[in-house]
Amino acid sequence: LEAPLSSYFLKTDFASKEASKAAFLKLTQTEITQPAVLAVDTALLRLVRSLGFQADMVAGHSLGEYGACVASEVMSFESALRTVAARGTAMADVKPMDGDNGLMAAVAAGAEAVEAVLAEVDGYVVCANKNCHGQTVVGGGTEPVKAAAAKLEAAGFDVRMIPVSHAFHTRIVAPASEPLRAHLETVEITPPTIDIL
Numbered sequence: 001l002e003a004p005l006s007s008y009f010l011k012t013d014f015a016s017k018e019a020s021k022a023a024f025l026k027l028t029q030t031e032i033t034q035p036a037v038l039a040v041d042t043a044l045l046r047l048v049r050s051l052g053f054q055a056d057m058v059a060g061h062s063l064g065e066y067g068a069c070v071a072s073e074v075m076s077f078e079s080a081l082r083t084v085a086a087r088g089t090a091m092a093d094v095k096p097m098d099g100d101n102g103l104m105a106a107v108a109a110g111a112e113a114v115e116a117v118l119a120e121v122d123g124y125v126v127c128a129n130k131n132c133h134g135q136t137v138v139g140g141g142t143e144p145v146k147a148a149a150a151k152l153e154a155a156g157f158d159v160r161m162i163p164v165s166h167a168f169h170t171r172i173v174a175p176a177s178e179p180l181r182a183h184l185e186t187v188e189i190t191p192p193t194i195d196i197l
Contacts, residue, residue, distance in 0.1 A: 092166075
């Protein structure tokens with residue numbers, strides 16, 4: 001990274017509101033977000049363990065998988081940090097041919113209800129994450145996601161745009177798979193010390 005992770009976190013000592021906003025915008029860039037999230041996950045893990053708690057099982061989805069890998073000792077923190085940095089950089093380097101990095105939005109609805117609305121939207125927009133029975137994340141091209149968000153809100157669902165650099169979990173970032181695969185071949189992976197989902 002161009003600066004220590006701590007320099008991107010919102011702090012009270014930023015010189016101005018503009019400086020604070022600029023730091024937050026940088027923090028939403030995936031090549032910075034991903035190491036930052038893993039660092040926070042690992043700090044929380046260490047705090048919980050220092051209080052005497054031990055997990056019987058850990059779970060993680062997407063970026064959260066790397067925190068789970070650290071917790072279950074599948075990867076060292078250092079290896080996981082290098083991996084999420086490589087992952088974030090590979091995703092940030094994706095330059096779609098049409099120049100559209102896409103958008104993502106969280107919808108307070110199950111995937112079945114969301115998919116029914118998406119079927120009425122022109123362009124590329126998909127259910128990118130089916131987080132639980134009451135929340136689905138959509139992602140895709142900028143205009144199709146905006147159109148889907150408007151239709152979903154009109155249908156009575158709460159929709160929140162997610163500040164991300166790309167539409168993750170969609171074909172927009174698929175080109176990042178090859179560089180990440182090449183990096184993962186260099187990472188030492190060990191059997192988990194506790195169950196991991």
